[in-house]
Amino acid sequence: NPKPPMIGLSIAIRSAQLGASLLLAGGFIFLLVVARPAFQVAKGEGPSAFGRFDSRVVHIAWWSVLALFTTGLLGLWVQLATVTGLPWWRALTPDSLWSLLSGTQYGRVWIIRLSLVTLLGGILWLHGQERDGKDWWALRLEVAGLAVSILLAQAWMGHAAAGEGISLIYQVL
Numbered sequence: 001n002p003k004p005p006m007i008g009l010s011i012a013i014r015s016a017q018l019g020a021s022l023l024l025a026g027g028f029i030f031l032l033v034v035a036r037p038a039f040q041v042a043k044g045e046g047p048s049a050f051g052r053f054d055s056r057v058v059h060i061a062w063w064s065v066l067a068l069f070t071t072g073l074l075g076l077w078v079q080l081a082t083v084t085g086l087p088w089w090r091a092l093t094p095d096s097l098w099s100l101l102s103g104t105q106y107g108r109v110w111i112i113r114l115s116l117v118t119l120l121g122g123i124l125w126l127h128g129q130e131r132d133g134k135d136w137w138a139l140r141l142e143v144a145g146l147a148v149s150i151l152l153a154q155a156w157m158g159h160a161a162a163g164e165g166i167s168l169i170y171q172v173l
Helices: 004-042 047-084 094-103 105-125 133-157 164-172
Strands: none
Touching: 004 047, 004 133, 047 094, 047 105, 047 133, 094 105, 105 133
C-alpha cells in the first residue's frame, strides 16, 4: 500500500492536472463561443481589446501546458513509486518505467496525454503567425479540441477506469 504522503501528493497532482485541463479547454471554448461574438457585437473597444483578451487566453494556455507537462512527469514518478512500493528516489529505473508505460492502462494513457500536451504546445508555438481569420480559427479550434481530448483522457487514468463500469461499457459497445 502507498504511504499517506504519496496519496496526498497524488491527489495534489491530479487536482493540478484537472485544473490546468479545465482552464485550458474552458479558456478556448469561452474565447470561441462567448468572447469573440461578444466583442464583435460590442465593437466599442475595437479589435485591440479582443486582441488583448485573446493574448491573455493564449498566455494562460502556455502556463496550463507547462503545468500539465510538469505534473504529468511528476505524476508518473509518483505512480511508479506507488506501484513498485519503493521510495520515490529508488523507483525510477528503466525496467520499472518501461513496465509501467507499456504494461498498464495508466502508462498507455499517460503516453497519450503527454503526446497531446506536447502537440498542443507545438500548435501554441504557432500563435502570432496567423495570416488571416481562417488561420486564427484553425489554431484556436485545434487547441480547443486537443484541450478537450486531454481533459477526457483524464478519466481513463482514475478510479472509474479501474471499476467494473468501464468493462460494462466495453461489453455494451
